[in-house]
Amino acid sequence: QVQLVQSGSELKKPGASVKVSCTASGYTFTTCTIIWVRQAPGQGLEWMGWINTNAGNPTYAQGFTGRFVFSLDTSVSTAYLQISSLKDEDTAVYYCARSKIYGSGTYSDYWGQGTLVTVSS
């Protein structure tokens, strides 16, 4: 069965960096893109962007350029989200999800469990 398993919660100080992993199983990793979504406490979903697991090229949403980096290690079917120069407002749950072609477009059908990143001094 398809699963996306994310790394555990992180507590970081402002200015530090964090790297969240998302390990896929149950399907061929390079056949679906991976997207990243942020959800601040009590807030809605924010689409951060995606990474093409075949070519490895990332696409970032407005507001998620510069400090946010998507990467891959296809040998272990894992996607990574790295955030540098952390700010208090980066405190959120970060989700990965796979996007697969359904009908006319690609949609996110399997999601990781989420990783809580807390930024606090």
Added chain:
Amino acid sequence: EIVLTQSPATLSLSPGERATLSCRASQSVSNYLAWYQQKPGQAPRLLIYDASNRASGIPARFSGSGSGTDFTLTISSLEPEDFAVYYCQQRSNWQHAFGQGTKLEIK
């Protein structure tokens, strides 16, 4: 940038009632629209893709309609497990933004 506006922000209904949730796009997204359900402490779940197609395992009481800029998610008869937050998401251009969500709560 395409902006999705969901209404109402909160919908209070009782089990057995019909729920109608709206999502309006700032410009046409054709039928490239999805609906997701999110319960507290859980990841979102894909309900509807291409505006009107139910994802695998989604009960028939969930239906989606619309195209262009106006979309609707209908739950024909609410079950207790349907009370959650619902998000629409457009997949039309390269920015796949979500709407701000509609909270469906028990009246």
